[in-house]
Amino acid sequence: MSTTVEATKEIAAIPSFTVTLMVRRFDPENDDEPKWQDFDVTMFGTDRVLDALHKIKWEIDGSLTFRRSCAHGVCGSDAMRINGRNRLACKTLIKDLDISQPIYVEPIKGLKVEKDLVVDMEPFYKAYRDVKPFLIASDKPAAERIQSPEDRARFEDTTKCILCAACTTSCPVFWTDNQYFGPAAIVNAHRFIFDSRDEAAEVRLDILNDKEGVWRCRTTFNCTEACPRGIEVTKAIAEVKQAVLRGRR
Amino acid sequence: MSVVIEQPNQPRSRKGAQWEKRAWIFMRVSGLLLIFLILGHLMVNLVLPERGVKSIDFAFVAGKWASPFWQVYDGIMLWLALIHGTNGMRTLVNDYSEREWVRKTLNVSLWVVAIALIILGTLVITTFDPCIDPDVETYLPNVCKP
Numbered sequence: 001m002s003t004t005v006e007a008t009k010e011i012a013a014i015p016s017f018t019v020t021l022m023v024r025r026f027d028p029e030n031d032d033e034p035k036w037q038d039f040d041v042t043m044f045g046t047d048r049v050l051d052a053l054h055k056i057k058w059e060i061d062g063s064l065t066f067r068r069s070c071a072h073g074v075c076g077s078d079a080m081r082i083n084g085r086n087r088l089a090c091k092t093l094i095k096d097l098d099i100s101q102p103i104y105v106e107p108i109k110g111l112k113v114e115k116d117l118v119v120d121m122e123p124f125y126k127a128y129r130d131v132k133p134f135l136i137a138s139d140k141p142a143a144e145r146i147q148s149p150e151d152r153a154r155f156e157d158t159t160k161c162i163l164c165a166a167c168t169t170s171c172p173v174f175w176t177d178n179q180y181f182g183p184a185a186i187v188n189a190h191r192f193i194f195d196s197r198d199e200a201a202e203v204r205l206d207i208l209n210d211k212e213g214v215w216r217c218r219t220t221f222n223c224t225e226a227c228p229r230g231i232e233v234t235k236a237i238a239e240v241k242q243a244v245l246r247g248r249r
Numbered sequence: 250m251s252v253v254i255e256q257p258n259q260p261r262s263r264k265g266a267q268w269e270k271r272a273w274i275f276m277r278v279s280g281l282l283l284i285f286l287i288l289g290h291l292m293v294n295l296v297l298p299e300r301g302v303k304s305i306d307f308a309f310v311a312g313k314w315a316s317p318f319w320q321v322y323d324g325i326m327l328w329l330a331l332i333h334g335t336n337g338m339r340t341l342v343n344d345y346s347e348r349e350w351v352r353k354t355l356n357v358s359l360w361v362v363a364i365a366l367i368i369l370g371t372l373v374i375t376t377f378d379p380c381i382d383p384d385v386e387t388y389l390p391n392v393c394k395p
Contacts, residue, residue, distance in 0.1 A: 176344050215269040218340075244270065 018042050019094055020102040021052055023064065026113050034113060038102060043094050049082055049105065050089040053117075066117035073228060076164030080117050081106040086166040086226040108169035110178065124165050127181045131189035131207055136200035151196040158191040158236050160229040167223035167233050179212045183223035183233045186214060190236040193249050201249040209244045217241070272336055279329045286326045311379035320374050327370045335363040 018040055026034035039056045050071055057064045069075040071090045078089040083097060083104050097103050111119040137145070161184060168174050168182035189208055193201045208214045214237055223233035243249050298304035313319040338359050346352040 173344060177347065209267075209270055211269050213269070215273045241273075245274070 014044055016042050016044050017095075017099060019052065019099045021049075021056065022102045022104045023053075023056070023116070024104075024106040025064070025116050026107075027063070028115060036104075045093075045095045047094050048090055049080075049087070049092045049094060049097075049103065050078055052094060052103075053089060053105070065115045074162065076162035076228075079108055079164040079166040079169070079228070081108055081169075086170040088164060088166070088228040091228055108165055110169045110171075110175040111165070119169075121165060123178050124163075124168055124182065124184065127168075127185035128163065128188055130181065131185050131192075131204055132200065133188040133192065135192065135195070135198055136203070137197060138199055145197045147196055154196070155191050155194040157231050158187045158194075160231050161187050161191070162229060163188075164228060166226040166228055167231075170222040170226035172220060172222065173216050173218060180216045181208065181210075181213055183217075183237060186217075186237050186240055187231060187233055190240050193240060193243060201243070202247070205240070205244045205247070205249075208240060214241045214244060276333060276336060279333045283326070283329055283333060286322070286329070289322075290326060307379075311377070314374060314377045315379070320377075324371060324374050327374070328367060331363050331367050331370075335359050 021039045021041060022036050023039065024034050025031075025037045039052075039060055041052050041055045041060075043052055043055070050068060053064065053066055053068075057066075066078065066080070066089070068078040068090065071078070073088055073091040076088070079086060080089055081087075081104075082089065082092055086108055089105070094103070105117065107113050107117045107119050111121060111123060113119050163184060165184060167187070168184045171180070171183055173180045174182045186208060189204045192198045193204050217234075217237045219234055219238070221234050223237075224231075224235070227233055294305060294309075295302050298309070314323070339356055342352055342355045342359065346355060
């Protein structure tokens, strides 16, 4: 009995705070326009924005809609615009934000909103598919394809992409007309263009030497700033530009 | 049974692909050249003359264009700056215009204006004659005096 009381006291001792979340809501069946809705939630220092969204969905309003799968920064499902910056909700601690102000949570920009924080990712995936993001090799070896550590290091950075779309939907060129391939597709092309085992670098470079390809990049560095995996996206795009100019990797 | 994997799409438009690359290279090269050309231009026109900006008058310009060096210098600067600027505006138009006819109209007007300015500018530089009216002596360079 006494242990329970003490345990309760200990839990109560963990500092909590109340924070206001302004969530951009859109219900396609009832709304013409998206609107802001505010929720007050009590959170702890270890809580992330995703925990606050869970709390709202589970305790306040079950109709709140958002994507999340692993909830630990690996699957890339819960990219959203938090206080005007593209972040993974599962990697953003609430205490790191300014909690004296409301926290604004919106869907990522440039893709059609389906409901609340869920957007139609198809244009994003189409650009990804268009760069042929798979190994293309003519031979069929019986064993693994050997690669030196140096050759592997060449594209190490761009293997880290989780396709969360934080970079592409932070890009002002992508916002305008959805035609630009976008940083994520170029990053994933980079991953194969600079892979010594791959034989289709020229094909991918040709695809990206397009009116809507790498030349639309304005090097605003929004993508690098947005990437939750710390990929140097703008640098990768610049390397692809250089490779297009050379005509080979 | 084998699974048929749908062929990923080919580039959305092959038309003008090389142009976009050339435009990108041109912007870098012309930008770099323009830095030196414009700094040189400002130096010669504003800093080096004894009375600074006040020394620029008809005679000053006529004197410069009497030399083939400055004709070529100003000609290159005119062409590079206008094409560089217009191409920059073109990328802005492509970014911001949503309707195709707006984009086309703006881009065509941009290039019409740029080409007109290039032709007029080149004409002035190459055919410049300082002796418009030999009777006016006050501000004309010495070459015009009979």
